[in-house]
Amino acid sequence: MYRYEAVWSFLYHESDLCWIDSFRSASEVDDMTAQHSPEQLLALLQGSLRDIPTFGFNEVDLSDGSQRWLGRVDSILEASGKILASISFRVARDNIGSPRFKRDQLLQPLYDVLSDLELRVPAALQGSFIPPGDTWNGYAALVQLVQRDCTSLLIVDPYLSADVFLNFTAHTRAANGTRLLSLQIAQYHAGLLTAAQRWNADPISSQHPVEARYAPARSLHDRHIIIDGREVWNISQSMKDIAKSSAASVTRNSTDLSDAKAQHYEDLWNQSTPLF
CATH class of the missing domain: 3.30.870.10 (Endonuclease Chain A)
Incomplete structure (x- = not known):
């Protein structure tokens, strides 16, 4: 079962990565990143981390607030230019409501991007x-x-x-x-x-x-x-x-x-x- 899940996860990541590469070219990702300053993205991401909905493996029907939060975070991660974090978040998001869902896998990409933005933005300018x-x-x-x-x-x-x-x-x-x-x-x-x-x-x-x-x-x-x-x-x-x-x-x-x-x-x- 463990090997099956590992292979399935790898194929899921590979297909998701191919889909993103076909949907967003490198120049398009750069353009999106340039539209938002690191300071703006940092403030938006900090706000999202203060307002995390309660997600459970048995939560099939998401509330409007939860769906808006997921959409907002997805946009922030994509605008940050951190493609791998964006992919990881989407994989975890798609597992919400199933036994495969793990809350830490959903949130870890946010903290990875948060740490990167904090390094890019001096404390006095955050x-x-x-x-x-x-x-x-x-x-x-x-x-x-x-x-x-x-x-x-x-x-x-x-x-x-x-x-x-x-x-x-x-x-x-x-x-x-x-x-x-x-x-x-x-x-x-x-x-x-x-x-x-x-x-x-x-x-x-x-x-x-x-x-x-x-x-x-x-x-x-x-x-x-x-x-x-x-x-x-x-x-x-x-x-x-x-x-x-x-x-x-x-x-x-x-x-x-x-x-x-x-x-x-x-x-x-x-x-x-x-x-x-």
């Missing part, structure tokens, strides 16, 4: 995935960025509120101060204005200078933390709401996009109006 409701780690991921030693720090968020002063600006270490760029939203304007005025009237502002401006209407949609005008981090939700009700991520832009984005927001800052 993004974060925050599960829904995990507001503490969402807050910690943002503080980790704003407290970096740097020359300049620009926080872009169309929905900034007074919370930005209560939770973040005291942690900043930008030598030339922190700049806040937002939209004037009636719901948050009074609180943000009062907080900014009190901050600038307090001695703390000498150690952590902050300037806030409103961008022209409808000119802001995304949320970013931009460090030294060249390192751009994307925040999937407004800083005041991060991970409150849905999953959030903090990822770094690829180098070729960072320069263009940083310059765009620098130009927008120059067109914006001070709060007071």
Whole structure:
């Protein structure tokens, strides 16, 4: 029985490998890998590992959530360019619901790719995935960025509120101060204005200078933390709401996009109006 299973497994791998080679050429795999930065893939994979469904050998009918998880992980592994990990995952996935299924065989390819991505992405540049409701780690991921030693720090968020002063600006270490760029939203304007005025009237502002401006209407949609005008981090939700009700991520832009984005927001800052 053991020899039969070993031969069957070998033939399964061989046929699966041939199928993948015929479906994806080497150049196509390279193109897919280039579309996603290691930082983005690392954050996505970390999120998937925090949300692993319960799989059993007798689980014949998978839930919609389990099927979505399997599809998401399959896409991440394929985008990583690690073909053998992708094949191993698919083999284990196809065994779900049968006595042949082993949970560790399903998860091991994920950890193999995770280890590779962690080596490729320096610790200081690794993004974060925050599960829904995990507001503490969402807050910690943002503080980790704003407290970096740097020359300049620009926080872009169309929905900034007074919370930005209560939770973040005291942690900043930008030598030339922190700049806040937002939209004037009636719901948050009074609180943000009062907080900014009190901050600038307090001695703390000498150690952590902050300037806030409103961008022209409808000119802001995304949320970013931009460090030294060249390192751009994307925040999937407004800083005041991060991970409150849905999953959030903090990822770094690829180098070729960072320069263009940083310059765009620098130009927008120059067109914006001070709060007071």
